[in-house]
Amino acid sequence: MQPTEFSDQIYLLASRIPKGKVATYGQLAALAGSSRAARAVGRCMRENRNREAVPCHRVVAADGALTGYAFDNGVVTKKALLLAEGVVFAGDKVDLSVSLWNP
DNA sequence: CGTATGACTAGCT
C-alpha cells in the first residue's frame, strides 16, 4: 500500500502528540493541510494497525469526547490509556483546557 | 469516474 501525503501527515502528526496530551480530529486535519478533513483523519486512524507508532488513542473529538478506537475494548481502553498517561478527564470527556496538545 | 461510507463538526430544533 502506498500512503498518500495526507494520511502520511496524519500519522506523522499523531506520532508527535506528546504523552499526557491529546489532539482533536479537526486539529490534525488542519495541521495536515485540510482543516475540514476531520472525517478523513478518523478513517486513517481506523485503518491504522500500529498503535505504538501512531498513538491514535490521543486523538479525540472537538469537545474532548472519546469516539472510536480500533483496539481491545474500544473507547474503554482508549480512556484507560489516556488516564494512564496523565490526561485530565472531565467526566467521560478530556479536559481540553488542560490536556489539549498545543503545537 | 461516480457512488457510498465513516473514529468529524457546526448549526438547528
Add this chain to the structure above:
DNA sequence: CAGCTAGCCATAC
C-alpha cells in the same frame, strides 16, 4: 441538554 441534519474530505469499490 439531547437528538438530528447538512456539509467536508479522503478511500474503497
